[in-house]
Amino acid sequence: MSLSPDLAAAVADFAALDRVLVATDFDGVLAPLVLDPMDSRPVDGGMPALTSLAQLPGTTVALVSGRALEPLRQLSGAQEPLVLVGSHGAEDSRHAGGLALDEHQRGLLATLDDELAALREQHPGIRVETKPAARVVHTRGLAEPEAQAALASARGLGQRHTGVEVTPGKGVAELAVAHVGKGVALVDLAGEVGADAVFYAGDDLTDEHGFAALADDPDAARAARALTVRVGDGETRARFRVADEDAVVELLKALLAARRA
Ligand SMILES: [Mg+2]
Structure with missing residues (x-):
């Protein structure tokens, strides 16, 4: 398997920017969907690639999931400086306590x-x-x-x-009862870290809000450079599509290699 020429070119352009946000959904993107959500395990290679990306200069890496923060941390094994955004943006690992309900x-x-x-x-x-x-x-x-x-x-x-x-x-x-949405969460995070562009991969309806929000980012230059990837089939607003979790790993490895170069 190798990336399509269009996607490979987009990865090269993205990797050459000063400051980037690399964000992905977890379930159905880094980990196959399973019967019991707590049995979920990431496929080989995905988390190591993200961990290595997070150590590069000018590179913020985030998992953005509908899951609550703690199970997301536990199942992914993610550690700082990876940012974890849980509950569709209602929880954020950078903010102690995360969330206050009235x-x-x-x-x-x-x-x-x-x-x-x-x-x-x-x-x-x-x-x-x-x-x-x-x-x-x-x-x-x-x-x-x-x-x-x-x-x-x-x-x-x-x-x-x-x-x-x-x-x-x-x-x-x-x-x-408290809802932010992946779209708002991604655009906010991109603004906070001063990203020139955002990579985002997702597989479900909530990720479509993410793709749409990144395409409509008020920072028009950043919107034009968004590298959005739908995993699997289904109608999408993402610019690119890959088949499955293993293809995501290949994509992340290509991004890591290009960013290191
Ligand atoms: Mg998913």
Whole structure:
């Protein structure tokens, strides 16, 4: 396997810039999607390439995930200076404590817990993941009609509360009481580190918000240089596409080699 000529040229241009932000999603990009989200493991080569990139001058590296910060840290094995952005931007490893919920938001989470317990009685196969500012319904492993019905109910349940943001995904529905979004998180981080350009790879609907936000970055020069990569199929606003996690590793290694040169 090798990069397409267009992608190889984009990598070379990107690697030559003074200050860059290299960010990626975790699940479905660095780690294959698995039945139980806590069984997830990164494929060989991806995290070492990111760790090496993070040690180069003018290079900030971030994992940007829907996962809560601690499981993201644990499963990825990422250490400083890698930046971890969790819960779709609601948590950031650079800020101690991450996140503060008000009384109303804490009350909403308690209500969601009750309602999701009732939903689990109707659909015993679903898993409910607890995050600091959200609950996530997972249906992987369920027969498709039941998965669809359970996700529709979960989304409906979230939509009945103002103050709950519903984010659908592949076999998941996330109900969040504090929501930033990967797009806002990426553009903010790029601004904070003074990046000339941003690399971002993702595989899901939430990553499309990231690709769109980077294309519409208020810093027009940075927007024009965005190197966005969709992993797998599906409609996308990313400029490039690669097939799978192994292709991401190859891409990150190419970026590392070009940046070292
Ligand atoms: Mg993903």
